[in-house]
Amino acid sequence: MLTIEKNAVQRYLENKLHTRGNEEPICAYVYDLDRLKEHAETIKQSLPPFCRLYYAVKANPERPILETLEPIIDGFEVASQGEMTKLGTLTEKPMLFGGPGKKDQEIRAALQTNVEYLNVESFHELNRMAYIAEQMDVRIPVLIRVNLSTNVSESHIRMSGVPTQFGVDERDIPALITKALGCEHIDIKGFHFHAMSNNLDAEAHLKFIQLCIEKSLYWREEFKLDAPIINVGGGIGINYWDPEQPFDWSVLAEGLHRFHHYYEKENLTLFLEIGRYMTAECGSYLAEVLDVKTNHGEHFAVLRGGSHHLRLPAAWKISHPFEVYPVEDWRYPFERPGIMGDVVTVAGELCTPNDVLVRKEHVQQLRAGDVMIFRFAGAYGWTISHHDFLSHPHPDHVFIKKD
Ligand SMILES: Cc1ncc(COP(=O)(O)O)c(C=O)c1O
Structure with a gap:
């Protein structure tokens, strides 16, 4: 390869x-666009049917990269209106919009393009989304971004399990769900957990995904939510220190197949939004x-x-x-x-x-x-x-x- x-x-x-x-x-x-195509196809083909493969545009937004990936993947994760615009003339595939600092204008733009779900990352952001949705007379399908209480990996960059600007503290999730359920223009469609960068341990990644599933099912049950989406983000690593010992994708893919029972029973869809591992x-x-x-x-x-x-x-x-x-x-x-x-x-x-x-x-x-x-x-x-x-x-x- x-x-x-x-x-x-x-x-x-x-x-x-x-x-x-x-x-x-x-x-x-x-x-090497042939290499990229082959790599993306291998990833896609290895996933079980309940998984959707999204590409995190921030990793590399160059047009030939996006064009190569577009026919293979299920959609794109975007973090700004700029990224939405880059995709605008390229694809009709769905986008997910995340990021801790969404501007009102970006939320409006997302609602006017093929953004499928928006992450909600704070109480104030929920208020703003509800306000904008009411003005535009639309409903916003949201994924609640969770900042888990537990430390989720040994990765040296973590967005979750530690104090960061990302997502809503796990302890505040019940209060946020309650508030969102009271917003006429907000539909809770699931949870978002992107938590780490450059994780090299496939088993640890599977444990993290299992935790995301368990937490989501608990809140779904507790609040009787019709929220089938669990987005576990990206974070799959490249071994820059020892390239001969790469992240073992096959361990992750096989482990995901073993989660099949959850999906049959609970009617869930698991989203992966991969950046680094896709294009590095x-x-x-x-x-x-x-x-x-x-x-x-x-x-x-x-x-x-x-x-x-x-x-x-x-x-x-x-x-x-x-x-x-x-x-x-x-x-x-x-x-x-x-x-x-x-x-x-x-x-x-x-x-x-x-x-x-x-x-x-x-x-x-x-x-x-x-x-x-x-x-x-x-x-x-x-x-x-x-x-x-x-x-x-x-x-x-x-x-x-x-x-
Ligand atoms: C919300 C979100 N999803 C996915 C990714 C992609 O992560 P990675 O490149 O580690 O796969 C990022 C990266 O910062 C992100 O912020």
């Missing part, structure tokens, strides 16, 4: 190295090494590019997985700086020591003029980065597919 991605990157590099002008260092996002692997970020030098006894490589294009490793203070693509051509008449069999920190072109993509990792060889390929850059890569800091030109964005 990786070979396809490598080939796409390789094809781009070979072509670019051949055709570029002498002055232009390589800097690009390269996406199809994208690579490529950056040419501009310089290699030694300061205070440590080696540093400096890239054409950096955290303003790929912010994730700087934000998480990790080394991003990489490969070195050796380029034999050397454009100058003087010596080429480089290191052999040594440890290097790889920095970007920004004027801040935080602009680091790789921290003290071993390389066999790294020279100015080589290209570094950062894998798993297809999710939360370009879209979360501060592109215009220092006003360097943006990278190329290349979307490759066979035909």
